[in-house]
Amino acid sequence: MDYHEILNCLSPCGIRCDSCFAFKDGKIKELSRELSDELGNFQNYAGRFATVLNEPVFNVYPYFKLQLDLFAQCDCKGCRNERCKLLKSCNVRECSEKKGVEFCFQCDEFPCDHSGLDENLQRRWVSSNLKMRDIGVDSYYHEIKNTHRYP
Ligand code: SF4
Numbered sequence: 846m847d848y849h850e851i852l853n854c855l856s857p858c859g860i861r862c863d864s865c866f867a868f869k870d871g872k873i874k875e876l877s878r879e880l881s882d883e884l885g886n887f888q889n890y891a892g893r894f895a896t897v898l899n900e901p902v903f904n905v906y907p908y909f910k911l912q913l914d915l916f917a918q919c920d921c922k923g924c925r926n927e928r929c930k931l932l933k934s935c936n937v938r939e940c941s942e943k944k945g946v947e948f949c950f951q952c953d954e955f956p957c958d959h960s961g962l963d964e965n966l967q968r969r970w971v972s973s974n975l976k977m978r979d980i981g982v983d984s985y986y987h988e989i990k991n992t993h994r995y996p
């Protein structure tokens with residue numbers, strides 16, 4: 846994976862867009878589509894399985910399908926291409942563009958007090974950027990690329 850591709854996956858705050866459920870080219874979307882296709886019209890059979898198997902969980906299949914369909918239809922182009930659809934208060938994308946930096950650790954104000962991130966994300970933002978500063982963006986991405994977005 847070259848640097849340009851890494852930038853597409855990694856937002857300026859250091860969080861991975863490619864593992865976000867909302868990312869249009871993400872694994873969660875891809876696998877949800879596959880599962881949705883494979884299940885076909887399972888909703889027409891779920892009630893029967895609830896009775897035959899005495900498993901009431903099949904009765905809530907319509908809720909599962911709603912969630913699966915939502916995952917399958919997500920279309921966020923990632924933080925470098927459009928405003929984050931999940932973190933409405935985040936200022937990092939716009940601010941990093943104004944500052945002319947690809948990542949916050951490259952900014953002379955880092956760590957500033959106007960990222961707009963909540964406490965939890967603020968901690969991740971600082972530690973991710975310190976790590977990128979220490980080992981470089983490429984090594985950082987390769988180190989985290991197999992980790993879960995929702996650990
Ligand atoms: S910009 Fe926000 S919503 Fe879009 S993929 Fe990245 S983290 Fe997810």
Ligand code: SF4
Nearest residue numbers: 940941949952955957
């Ligand atoms: S001012 Fe803060 S949010 Fe903006 S680029 Fe610098 S460190 Fe990031």
